[in-house]
Amino acid sequence: MANETRKFLPSWRTIDSAGTVAVPGSSEKFLTGDWRTERPVWKAEACRHCALCVPACPDSSIPFGADQRRGGFDLDHCKGCGVCAAVCPFGAISMIPEGGLK
């Protein structure tokens, strides 16, 4: 019985010493997008690129380029909290339920 996933995890002999994470930026590899129950949708035509949403995002999931314009969301990391939709003064972001059984 036991926990079947255990055998795919490193043993005490091979696991990183003291849990030290030796690779920088590793949190980017931890995809939190599947935590979402609601997904933000960006309406380009309503967006004035004011960037108010950008610092409001707790997960740095709203890319804002050197061209001072925003694009879509980083849906690999967005947790669907909806803060961006709440702070947008122009109604350019709406939250829709994540898709269910596909």
Added chain:
Amino acid sequence: MNNALEVRWHGRGGQGAKTAALLLAELAYEAGRKAQGFPEYGPERMGAPITAYTRVSDAAIRTHSNVYEPDLVAVLDETLLGTVDVTRGLKDGGRVVVNTPSTSAQAALLLGLPESRVVAVDASGIAKGELGKPIPNVPLLAAVVRASGLLPRDEFLAALREAAAHKFASKPGVVDANVRAAERAYEEAVHGE
């Protein structure tokens, strides 16, 4: 354990999986059974997959471990079906109750189980309709109670009303809405054939 029922709950932080697990224990306990309800512990984060458990028995419950061979699995969020192995350890003949607007046939296909072992109920839809918020735990609890045969319908609704009245003493409207949501889910929670 005598006449035991072990339930594993899968949900996401914020959907009320822990509350449902504890509430099921409380309903069973108030009905004269022994019960234990607990979450699997970790940092609690909105949206992260979480697990909770309920044990019910006629005998005192002494074991303090997670449930590895559940009689019933309750899934509060259908998006978990793609990422979490919800049927792991499910007992032969055990059932899965899923919150989904899809049919039990569709859910069964995804779970790789015969339709007779899957109960699909649109708990979020019912919650949105009755409570105005898509918090699926109380309607899904109703489906679990029906699938497990733990309590007859009227006894369940009365016990739920009492438990909710205690919790929402200052908001009688919330009590009514929860009981309505549970009633609807109980009616709609029919497993496939």
Added chain:
Amino acid sequence: MSGRTALLSGNEATAIAMRQARPDVFAAFPITPSTEIPQYFSKFVADGETPAVFVPVESEHSSMSACIGAAASGARSFTATSANGLALMWEELYIAASLRLPVVMACVNRALSGPININNDHSDSMGARDSGWIQLYSENAQEAYDQFFIALKTAESVGLPAMTCQDGFITSHAVEPVELLEDGKAAGYCGTWKPGRTLLSGPVSMGPYDGAEFYMEHKRQQSDAVSQAFEAHARAVREYGALSGRLLDPVEEYRLDDAEYAFVLIGSSAGTGKDAVDRLRERGHRVGLLKIRLFRPFPAEAIARALSGRRAVAVMDKCDGFSGSGGPLAAEVAGALYGTPAAERPELRPFVYGLGGRDVWVEEFFGIYESLRNPWAADAGRVEYRGVREEAPV
């Protein structure tokens, strides 16, 4: 509130016991998984259900300091904490004990850092075992509730602080049936504390410098109080048993009568172990379990009596002592058995299990039992780790 039975978490049951024990002061800083205890208690205060003063502080160093100050003034003083919070109280733990102040603490066991972890093991309170505090460990929410009263009674009758310990999350956050005392009965059992000299009884100085000429006498005095705690605890248990019908002796023997093999452990896994014993017994195996409730002072005689004559015993620590030979429970049990005649002395095998919340289920006990029945592999080392991912060295 009267003698009702309710489905409660270990934390809520403990907070209710604390209210019923009628403290004057409750000082705390929140830390997972004990946070709910001060949370419930502060609600009792806000709702007027207790006249106690709730002192919110900025750290556990301060919560224990506040309890010491309050107890030194003659106030019945409680706190609750876990892991790193307990560690931050370290200096004050010793001061409370050496000032002979019966502060009572609910410790909700959690792994003490490195790497950071919020789940259960006993590394926090085990580190504090030699600080002069009485320690009681609970298997479930009912025991956590009951033993709080027993701890208080023992502490106040010998003038030593006491901590009750329960397993973080496993019992602190699980709801289970708990039978509560009526408020009046609980208050009657706890009585009122009659302190000796206090800060309010006249001009006194507490905790002055103690030179080499005096220090050892004071330590000997403290040790004498610890010895008296056995009898005080036994009395507290008897009285509590008469009141509640529940007898919480220093150790609990489970199906040990004719057992050749035994599990020895503390805390919530003892319940899981009892279910394992039942299933092994069904298959004809002569195995039993010894649960230790009172860890400080250590009931060595009762343990030696219960274990002598067994073939082999597995002493299970939810804490590594990093001694190279298992955890503190194994060392203490080995010490307790040393005076047993060689022919009666069981083989003792130390096990370390359940660290940082690693789950322990009935089957884990079957594995330990199998290991116990077989000769010890020469390369096994002095301690066996259970539930850890192993593989052959590359």
